[in-house]
Amino acid sequence: MRRWVVAANSAMTTLLWGADVTSLAEAPYTPPFFDERTGPAAELGLSGEMLTTFPLLGSFVGGDTAAAVLATDLDRSGPPRMLIDIGTNTEIVLAHEGSLYASSTPAGPAFEGGNISVGMRAEPGAIVRIEVRDDGAVRPTTIGTVKAKGICGTGLLEVLGELVRAGIVAKDGAIASGADRITLARGVDLLQMDIRELQLAKGALRAATKLLCMTAGIRDKDLARVAVAGVFGTHLRHDVAIRLGMLPEVDPSAVVAAGNASLEGATVFARDPEAARARLADVRSRVRHVELATRDDFQDVFVASLDF
Template identity: 45%
Template sequence: MPWPVTFFPSGRTVHVVAHTPLLQAAREAGELLESPCGGHGTCGKCRVRLRAGQAPATGSAACLSCAELDAGWRLACATPVTGPLEVEIPDAALDACMHAILTSGASVSMPHDTRPPGAFGVAFDLGTTTVAGTLFDLHTGRELATRAAMNRQIERGDDVISRIDAVRRDAQALNDLQRLVADTLNAILLDLCQTCQVSAVAVRETVVAGNTTMQHLLLGRDPSPLGEAPFTPAFTGAQTVSAAELGLRLHPDATLTVFPQIGGFVGGDTVSGLLASRLDTLPYSALLVDVGTNGEIVLQHEGRLYAASTAAGPAFEGARIRQGMRAAEGAIDAVWREADDLACHVIGDGPARGLCGSALVDAVAELLRLGAIDESGALRVPDDAAEGLASRFQTVGGEATVTLAWGAAGESAVRLTQQDIRELQLASGAIRAGIETLLHTAGVTARSLGALLLAGGFGNTLRIANAMRIGLLPRAEETAVRFIGNASLAGAKQALLVRGERARAQSLRDRTEHIDLSRQPGFSDCFMEHMLFPSEQGVSA
């Protein structure tokens, strides 16, 4: 018989058959819950608390303590419904699933083509983990508001490979993933229109920049060929289609345009970033790096463009990190040394609930300087640690940890674990190996670069010295490093407002040489080398 499950704080109730996973029940109720591991019970991010009713705890024991289980905490993906339940979704989970940034309505008008009054458009950056959209008045070129949300596809895995695998295993998965990304865009569109008091049917045009897999899934195109060599996309040119046919709730004649793709996993977001950064126009060698789940790297040298993509994974966005989260209230976003101890900043200045990617880089860099992490990544108490610092090092569940923020009464401390450090090594090593491979291909050194452009929301929060200390970025002149923000979204805005920019985007795509890292001799060795943290001497050399 179906059992009722009620979720709080929304109060939504669904009826599901016995043994339905609680995560599936939440989705049927329209609740958003992170599940970066794809519902395999390994990431611990789909935590919920039972308010009433009973549910087995065995599947949650790997990620939750006995005290947490006794207090009613469960992993939604690992908990079957065996009776009536009342379930509370914690604020932290809700914050992680939807976060917003409202820009000033008084922003200046941008260069734009002539459009009739009452016409609106939206530019999207379609990321593997996060989707951002900006609403424009196309008549005036004025930017009205920006919203960002978690990509709902994350319930099918936190990286592009897991989503491609889902399509290869399940004939229905492609339709499901297309619906999930359309739902994400619709949620952002609704929020934008309500905020700006604009009717959704007034939105006549959308432009989307995403990586190769995301653009395929949005258009309902099979990404399976991207899952094996030679990683051939189904299309490389820009595509313009009916937005309504993709499930977007806009003007019935609204169009959706996605950017051209360079090849392999170097997709439309890279072309969009090139468009916005004007990398090709710089009179010196320059590198564009988008540090994200699907890290894209473009090198401009002597008029030539080289591009590569490297699977960094979602560690920089807080996923696969034990207490990782996005940069929302309660996230530690900065860590530094203060006297003989560690200090941190928490967004919102309240209790710490977790740490975001910038704090992960900061913490590891400071621990390297303190001698608490060696070149292999092993965590240990420094020999000369003062009492306050030494007290932060504990073994929890058989794993070495260091406490970044002590928990208040009844709250857990926020700890960096040995496994978190390993995840950072994988992500950092992948990005750095991609950078070094492109530099080697073009015969240029990092120190000869006139500019190192960091794109993406995460790039904006990096402390350059710390990124270089962990080996994520090569040792270059710090004055050459520039933050350019969300270049993918910026390029999508330009292409939305000025149609001529779309032709320029195609030209950039045609000029760029795709470097398939998997086919480059020595790439694997380079990756293994840069998984190790550089010595202090190597950093300062």
């Protein structure tokens, strides 16, 4: 028998099972079902083949996050640890004293180069970093060492890190000269509104990690490990992300790249379905979903997380 293992987000899992996704588009954004179809591991026989989907953990924390929990061993006993799967929608899970605090935050497409005037995919011509010389001149480095065409998501973060370090961009995100743009290369200008776009994305992510820690009653420095999943997280310079106030304030050595943790979690299930099914049941029983938008302190924490 051939087995299909699907570790998908809440919307995709819902659509796969043919259910109505309307409830995910309206507050409080609850999945349309939490029955046998969502886990601990739902299965359906299809002419000699078996389809298995990972459980939804709440709202937009879907089966892909459940798979990532298995891949990063977040369900195992240990000191406080955090999983951050960065994307247009960012999912976060904090493990502390037997509980798994889970939440998500819409970070927008800035981390992937979207909504940025010169944003582009990580391909030849994309700026990945810059050097600001003593005379203020900017020297860019591109993928493929070819003429600069734009800037990719991880490049945007590194560029901002250098611009803030050099004092060209202030801590509050304003261009220090008062101009509305910074020229990175001929034909490639970083606009003030681009900086604001990244600020909003990183502020939302940072507010979410702070609020989960507050819910669990711990501080950033209590985190023994922060696993960053996703393509963006794989290429992210963790020290820059911490310095800019995007990731929890831990030592950079505590941050690890988890890669495609969702795929790895699906592989864990495929290798030993019975053991993985038991782990997923345990995960479901220990998850505490935290709806950040309904917290009275969300706006205050979000605003406090905007500065670089």
